[in-house]
Amino acid sequence: MDALPLPPRPNLDQYKKRAKELVSAAQSGDANAIRAWAADWLTALSQVLDASKTPNYDSLLKQAIDRLIERVEQRMKTSKGQFALADAQHLIATIHSFENWAAFARHIEAPFSGDTRVREFESRLYRYPAIDPPSFRKAVMHRTLGFAALALIWG
Numbered sequence: 001m002d003a004l005p006l007p008p009r010p011n012l013d014q015y016k017k018r019a020k021e022l023v024s025a026a027q028s029g030d031a032n033a034i035r036a037w038a039a040d041w042l043t044a045l046s047q048v049l050d051a052s053k054t055p056n057y058d059s060l061l062k063q064a065i066d067r068l069i070e071r072v073e074q075r076m077k078t079s080k081g082q083f084a085l086a087d088a089q090h091l092i093a094t095i096h097s098f099e100n101w102a103a104f105a106r107h108i109e110a111p112f113s114g115d116t117r118v119r120e121f122e123s124r125l126y127r128y129p130a131i132d133p134p135s136f137r138k139a140v141m142h143r144t145l146g147f148a149a150l151a152l153i154w155g
Contacts (some may be wrong), residue, residue: 003097004095006108011108015108019092020088022092034064039062042061
C-alpha cells in the first residue's frame with residue numbers, strides 16, 4: 001500500500017480516536033473487527049479525498065484494507081498477540097508516510113500553531129471599520145506581503 005495522503009483539514013483528536021478504536025478492534029480477537037475498522041477508516045478517508053471516482057476504486061479499496069489488516073496482524077504476531085495504543089498510532093503515522101506518531105502529530109498541529117497571532121491581527125483590523133478582515137486576509141494571501149510583514153508594519 002502506498003502512503004495515504006492526509007485529508008485537507010486533518011484533526012489530531014480524530015486520529016487519536018481512530019487509534020483507540022483500532023486497539024479495541026485488534027484486542028477483540030475478532031478478525032472482522034479489524035476489517036470493519038480498516039474499511040470504515042479508509043472509506044471515510046477516500047470520501048474526504050474524493051477518491052471514490054478513481055478507476056477500479058472498489059478493488060483498490062479492498063487491497064488497501066487487506067494490506068492494513070496484514071500490517072496489524074504482523075505487528076500482533078511480533079509482539080505475541082499484543083497491540084497497544086503506541087502500535088496503532090505508529091501504524092496510522094507510517095501509513096501517512098511519517099516516521100512516527102510524534103512527527104505525525106507535529107505536522108498536523110503545525111498549521112494551527114500561528115492561529116492566535118492571526119486572530120490577534122484580525123482583531124486589530126476590526127478596529128478599522130472600512131476594512132473587512134476576511135476579504136482583506138484573502139487578498140493579502142495572494143500577495144507577497146504576508147501577515148507577519150503587516151503585523152510588523154501595524155505593530
